[in-house]
Amino acid sequence: MGACWSGRGTRRPPSHDHHEAAGPRVVYLGGLGRSGTTLLERLLAARPGVCAAGETVHLWQRGLVRNELCGCGLPFAACPFWHRAGEHAFGGWAKIDPGRVTRLAASVDRSRFIPRLAAPLPGLARRPALAEYTSYYQRVYAGLAAASGCEVLIDSSKHPSLAFCLRWLGPRRLRVVHVVRDSRAVAYSWTRLIRRPDAAAASYLTRYSPAVSAGLWNGHNAAVALLARCGVPVLRVRYEDLAADPAAVLARIAGFAGLPGGAFAGPALGGGPGRWWAELGPAHTVSGNPMRFTTGQVPIRTDNRWRTALPAADRRLVTGLTLPLLAGYGYLRGAA
Numbered sequence: 001m002g003a004c005w006s007g008r009g010t011r012r013p014p015s016h017d018h019h020e021a022a023g024p025r026v027v028y029l030g031g032l033g034r035s036g037t038t039l040l041e042r043l044l045a046a047r048p049g050v051c052a053a054g055e056t057v058h059l060w061q062r063g064l065v066r067n068e069l070c071g072c073g074l075p076f077a078a079c080p081f082w083h084r085a086g087e088h089a090f091g092g093w094a095k096i097d098p099g100r101v102t103r104l105a106a107s108v109d110r111s112r113f114i115p116r117l118a119a120p121l122p123g124l125a126r127r128p129a130l131a132e133y134t135s136y137y138q139r140v141y142a143g144l145a146a147a148s149g150c151e152v153l154i155d156s157s158k159h160p161s162l163a164f165c166l167r168w169l170g171p172r173r174l175r176v177v178h179v180v181r182d183s184r185a186v187a188y189s190w191t192r193l194i195r196r197p198d199a200a201a202a203s204y205l206t207r208y209s210p211a212v213s214a215g216l217w218n219g220h221n222a223a224v225a226l227l228a229r230c231g232v233p234v235l236r237v238r239y240e241d242l243a244a245d246p247a248a249v250l251a252r253i254a255g256f257a258g259l260p261g262g263a264f265a266g267p268a269l270g271g272g273p274g275r276w277w278a279e280l281g282p283a284h285t286v287s288g289n290p291m292r293f294t295t296g297q298v299p300i301r302t303d304n305r306w307r308t309a310l311p312a313a314d315r316r317l318v319t320g321l322t323l324p325l326l327a328g329y330g331y332l333r334g335a336a
Contacts, residue, residue: 023138023169024145027257028176029156030163030224032217034189035181036239038289039300041156042280043242043250046267049260051150054285054292056140057109057157060098062198063286069198071285071292081147081284089143096136104133109161114223117164118230134165152259156288160223167232175257176232178224181239182331183322184315187213188306197290210314214321221325238329243302246276269300276300 027044029037045052054071062068063076070079077083077093086093108117108130117130144153157163163176190213194205208216228234235256242249251263259265268279277297285292306315319326326332 023142023173024150025152025172025258026141026166026169026174027152027154027253027259028163028166028174029154029158029179030160030176030220030227030234031158031179031181032186032213032220033158033289034186035158035179036242037156037158037179038285038292039298040177040179040237040239040242041154041285041288042283042292042298043246043267043278043300044154044253044259045283046278046280047254047259047261047265049150050152050154051144051148052154052156052283052285053141053144054155054283055157055287056137056155057105057159057162058287059140060101060105064093064096064098066199068287069293071283071288073282073293076286079284082286084147085140085143087143088146089139101133101136104129104136108133109159109165111159111161111219111223114161114164114226117161117167118226130165134168137162137166138169152257156285158220160220160227163224163227163232164230167227167230171231171233174232176224176227176234177253177257178221178234178236179239180221180236180329182306183214183217183326184310184318185303185306186217187314187318188310189303191310194290197293198287210310210318211321214318217322218325236329240302243276243300244273246278246300270297271300274301 029041031037041052041054044050052071063082067075067077070076070082072079072081090096108127141153141155145151166174187208187210190206190208191210193207196203196205224234225236233256235253237249237253247266247269250266253259254261254263254265269276270279271277277299280295280298282295283292291298310318
């Protein structure tokens, strides 16, 4: 793809000047969906100086095109926070063409491009399409920081390919928290019929068969781990550990990502082992799991329904397909 701008009308591509290269720190939550990233994002964003953005990879279509709901409950176009962010980022959301961003994503932000994205300079990273595509995220992050007054943003997009695109922000700007969950729990979750409350028309979250979700679990987790070999700071955390001791896991992440407030700032936690909860307010997240709309006293507990609800044959299938990583992450110690 060439470097020339092909947006409609008089719209212009984002600037690449050096003053805009600086920006807020980004904590990117990577892995596969249904692994607890929305909960983790909201817990992290309960700290002062930290802002939850949601899944910014879906901003362009779900926010700008479909006008789906922000985490605050308002349609994207009616949310004052996202309006301010767009003004700071681009002079208003109308100044950019979301179709252009989608086309750029198709040319650089795909799982099949990860081998090239992982290559050192001067490979794919110097392609004009990648530079332009990444600049949109840089501008969005800067706009979110200005609108929120926060120095750290949480992006729960999860997609490894987007993290590889963003790795050129540099290790001082980007930290990746690799969120993993037992593959069998993830497989069960992907089989469930879950309504999407953020869409205007009745729709449901994507569903996958256990075999397909096992393949995605392997691929996504292996790709996020590869980021560390490319010089990106990566910290792996297990969803089950977060549910068992949220304060300890949040403190680990705070130290790793240099979150403001130190290790002990964070949400109001209560309860105890097996019955933890956090007091959470609304967040302006652009996309994510339906629990992003839940406020008040939010329970934090491991969902073990897969042990009885996922058929035994499917449990064996997913265990076999994901065995190396499942063992490496410590899920085969003791009863499985």
